[in-house]
Amino acid sequence: MSPSSPLALALLLVAGLLGMLLPSTMQAATPVKLVATVGPGFALSITRGGKVFSRLKAGDYVITVRDRANNHNFRLVGPGVNRASGIGQISTLTWRLTLRPGNYRFLCDPHAQTMRGAFAVVR
Ligand SMILES: [Cu+2]
Known part of the structure; x- marks a missing residue:
């Protein structure tokens, strides 16, 4: 089969189209940004677009952790995740996490009885 045969040209065309289509279908979704803040005082929160939430969709997230107090920390615990500042x-951290369906809780370790919250991750 010479490169100029109709079948060879058709195969080249199909290969070219696959090459154009595959990269876009394999691209991961852009991670959603969250902001976790602890301190000053006894403030503890995690927000999306400046708003608190009780439910998120499963997927990839980038969490900016703003630890603004040297007597507190911010810990996130859930399926496959257990991370803390x-x-x-006092620090600002960036966590890139995949959140899976399930229940997540966040807390300050030294004051876990009062400084805590939770949200659910759903499909
Ligand atoms: Cu604390």
Whole structure:
């Protein structure tokens, strides 16, 4: 089969179309941004677009953790996730996480009885 045969040209065309289509279908969705804040004082929150939430869709997230108090930290616990900022330091961290369906809770470790919250991740 020479490269100029109709079948070869058709195969080249199909290969070219697949090459154009595959990268777009394999691209991951852009991660959703969340902001977690602890301090000053006893404030503890996690927000999306500046608003608190009780439910999120499963997927990839980028969480900016703003730890604004050296007597608190921010911990997130849920399916496949258990991460925390440091106690005794003020810091801004970036966590890239995949949140799976289930219940997540966030808290400050030294004050877990009062500084805590929760949200659900759904499909
Ligand atoms: Cu605390």
